[in-house]
Amino acid sequence: MSVLLFADTTPEGKIKKNVLEAVCYGVAAAALMKTEAVAVAAGNASADALSALGRYGVKKVWQAEGEAFERFDGDVYTKALLAAAAKEDAELLVLPHNFHGRALAPLAAARLRAGLVSGAVALPLLEDGFVVKKGVFSGKAFAFVRIDSPKKVITVSPNAFPVKEAGEDTAAVMPLEVPVKAEDIRVRVTSAEQLSGAVPLTDASVIVSGGRGLKGPENWPLLEELAAALGAGLACSRPVAEAGWRPHHEHVGQTGLTVRPDLYMAVGISGAIQHLAGVNGSKCIVAINKDPDAPFFKAADYGIAGDAFEVLPRLTEAVKKYKS
Amino acid sequence: MKLLVCISKTPDTTARIAFTDNDTRFDESGIQFIINPYDEWYALVRALELKEQSGGELHILTVGGADTEPIIRKALALGGDEAIRINAESTDGFFIASQIAPVIREGGYDLVLTGKETIDYNGSALGGMIAALSDLPYISLATSLDVSEGTATLRRETEGGEEVCTVSLPAVVSCMKGMAEQRIPNMRGIMAARSKPLKVLEPVAADTLTTVVCYEQPAPKGAVKMIDPGNEEELVRLLHEEAKVI
Numbered sequence: 001m002s003v004l005l006f007a008d009t010t011p012e013g014k015i016k017k018n019v020l021e022a023v024c025y026g027v028a029a030a031a032l033m034k035t036e037a038v039a040v041a042a043g044n045a046s047a048d049a050l051s052a053l054g055r056y057g058v059k060k061v062w063q064a065e066g067e068a069f070e071r072f073d074g075d076v077y078t079k080a081l082l083a084a085a086a087k088e089d090a091e092l093l094v095l096p097h098n099f100h101g102r103a104l105a106p107l108a109a110a111r112l113r114a115g116l117v118s119g120a121v122a123l124p125l126l127e128d129g130f131v132v133k134k135g136v137f138s139g140k141a142f143a144f145v146r147i148d149s150p151k152k153v154i155t156v157s158p159n160a161f162p163v164k165e166a167g168e169d170t171a172a173v174m175p176l177e178v179p180v181k182a183e184d185i186r187v188r189v190t191s192a193e194q195l196s197g198a199v200p201l202t203d204a205s206v207i208v209s210g211g212r213g214l215k216g217p218e219n220w221p222l223l224e225e226l227a228a229a230l231g232a233g234l235a236c237s238r239p240v241a242e243a244g245w246r247p248h249h250e251h252v253g254q255t256g257l258t259v260r261p262d263l264y265m266a267v268g269i270s271g272a273i274q275h276l277a278g279v280n281g282s283k284c285i286v287a288i289n290k291d292p293d294a295p296f297f298k299a300a301d302y303g304i305a306g307d308a309f310e311v312l313p314r315l316t317e318a319v320k321k322y323k324s
Numbered sequence: 325m326k327l328l329v330c331i332s333k334t335p336d337t338t339a340r341i342a343f344t345d346n347d348t349r350f351d352e353s354g355i356q357f358i359i360n361p362y363d364e365w366y367a368l369v370r371a372l373e374l375k376e377q378s379g380g381e382l383h384i385l386t387v388g389g390a391d392t393e394p395i396i397r398k399a400l401a402l403g404g405d406e407a408i409r410i411n412a413e414s415t416d417g418f419f420i421a422s423q424i425a426p427v428i429r430e431g432g433y434d435l436v437l438t439g440k441e442t443i444d445y446n447g448s449a450l451g452g453m454i455a456a457l458s459d460l461p462y463i464s465l466a467t468s469l470d471v472s473e474g475t476a477t478l479r480r481e482t483e484g485g486e487e488v489c490t491v492s493l494p495a496v497v498s499c500m501k502g503m504a505e506q507r508i509p510n511m512r513g514i515m516a517a518r519s520k521p522l523k524v525l526e527p528v529a530a531d532t533l534t535t536v537v538c539y540e541q542p543a544p545k546g547a548v549k550m551i552d553p554g555n556e557e558e559l560v561r562l563l564h565e566e567a568k569v570i
Contacts, residue, residue, distance in 0.1 A: 113418070115534040140341040
């Protein structure tokens with residue numbers, strides 16, 4: 001028996017923070033379950049990058065290498081997960097709740113006949129069955145979900161579980177043989193691009209977000225300067241994306257992206273319930289709005305009731321001063 | 325082309341979330357129910373557009389009791405041709421997927437579309453599970469979809485970027501923002517929807533692998549600390565020293 005962790009790697013072979021969080025979650029869950037945590041990786045990450053998972057308490061990493069694993073493919077990566085799960089007799093499979101984890105978890109769960117809880121925010125409770133806490137109603141509440149099947153799959157919500165180094169150990173990296181036939185690859189990737197420059201919202205620990213209060217796209221440089229000073233990702237509210245002021249991938253809220261940064265700074269956003277649903281997992285919320293009665297102040301930790309056009313440049317200066 | 329869109333009934337996006345029976349049940353009193361926005365705005369509307377471009381048939385499917393019929397009629401009013409309701413309580417993702425997989429197998433669908441997740445349970449499980457159970461390719465979190473001569477071309481989000489990919493049909497796609505724009509049903513559509521066929525199927529035997537034990541409201545937020553405009557340095561200090569987020 002064991003807990004199997006999916007060590008998702010970037011095309012450059014790096015392991016991101018939200019993946020390490022899921023790794024640490026899996027190691028802690030394995031300790032609770034009195035068993036071992038083993039990882040599986042697919043792709044051509046270096047043995048050094050993978051053996052470094054030992055620092056977080058992982059003893060062994062299975063790596064599926066070769067041409068078929070160079071690019072993410074749901075079917076082929078699921079094969080790797082299932083092959084490692086079979087070798088390790090895994091009772092629990094833990095994945096990050098990122099784009100890859102969300103694609104793989106239901107594929108693997110259905111094939112394993114395993115109950116799936118996606119977006120876990122706390123370690124499983126084992127007193128009365130196997131119960132996992134997750135966010136529901138788009139962050140407006142939590143549910144405690146019991147998994148009744150012998151095999152279980154969990155995806156771990158970003159920024160919900162701390163990354164903790166356990167020591168200096170290294171994990172043993174072992175090659176995982178996964179037979180892949182040409183017909184197994186059914187989805188052909190014809191082009192791939194990384195959004196350059198900007199901090200991806202799903203990785204950002206600080207997000208600066210603008211709403212209609214900024215009056216027009218020509219005023220976004222004010223927000224961009226603050227974001228640059230903070231090393232923050234840039235987001236916007238739904239009306240701003242709908243009006244075409246900003247691209248859709250920056251839209252945060254119930255029907256856009258859900259984000260859980262350490263700091264979410266909302267400028268000129270009133271704070272409609274649909275917007276709050278996408279951001280209320282943030283550790284700290286700052287609202288800046290001209291209207292002292294804006295609903296966002298009720299959801300915020302800190303607020304400035306003032307004109308964004310005056311507050312933003314002063315705030316950017318204050319951040320620069322603090323950083324230097 | 326034969327299209328299937330799986331929809332789910334969810335509380336309205338502005339619904340107040342409360343629980344009853346010792347926090348074990350969602351309080352439905354006074355709640356307006358809608359088609360899950362990801363299912364409607366993105367999956368259903370894109371399916372309608374594809375049907376308008378190249379013809380074919382568009383079927384709507386939901387798993388739920390008779391109380392889901394208003395949302396099924398709305399999907400038909402938007403332009404679905406016929407609907408299937410599987411008469412079972414919609415709870416565990418694996419159970420629901422196990423109900424839908426036989427319909428896909430027998431229906432001979434070219435494309436099965438669904439939203440990336442529901443706004444109530446936020447499982448993002450259904451698309452992948454029905455693909456696995458039907459052994460169809462699965463494209464998750466797609467932001468655009470075009471079909472030409474039996475091949476679909478899609479854009480999908482990846483970590484910090486996006487990919488363009490192609491897949492031979494049949495396939496299962498989970499849809500997110502970018503795919504299409506919301507539509508409002510017109511009077512003719514609403515009238516026509518009343519007489520469109522709605523088939524009710526009884527559920528097949530399947531395992532329920534997860535159960536919600538209880539719900540919890542988030543801890544109430546402490547009062548907001550207001551900082552005077554002009555005192556931005558104080559905000560930066562608090563974010564660093566008190567909140568410890570920068």
